[in-house]
Amino acid sequence: MKIKVDTSLCSGHARCAAIAxxxxxxxxxxxxxxxxxxxxxxxxxxxxxxxxACPERAITLVEE
Ligand code: F3S
Known part of the structure; x- marks a missing residue:
């Protein structure tokens, strides 16, 4: 499973990191x-x- 982060959406809420x-x-x-x-x-x-947890929906997970 691969992580995709849309950097144009990420606003630094850091909720992703708080959980994982x-x-x-x-x-x-x-x-x-x-x-x-x-x-x-x-x-x-x-x-x-x-x-x-990301309020901007900046993270998507894709199967490799
Ligand atoms: Fe960015 Fe969302 Fe994490 S805004 S820092 S990807 S919670």
Whole structure:
């Protein structure tokens, strides 16, 4: 499963990282920089929760 982050939508709410900080890394300004990363094996449900927590709907998860 791969992470896609629409950087034009991410506004730095950091709710993704609050739920799954190891998956959704943030830059120094609080914007998500996980675009293109693969979700670690077994952490798919956590990744989904983090994606759903984003109020901007900036994160989508795609099957590889
Ligand atoms: Fe950005 Fe949404 Fe996370 S706005 S920092 S992707 S909660």
């Amino acid at each position: 900080g190891d998956i959704y890394r943030l830059d120094d300004n609080g914007y998500c920089i996980a675009d293109g990363d693969s979700v670690p094996e077994g952490q798919e449900a956590l990744a989904q929760r983090g994606a759903r």
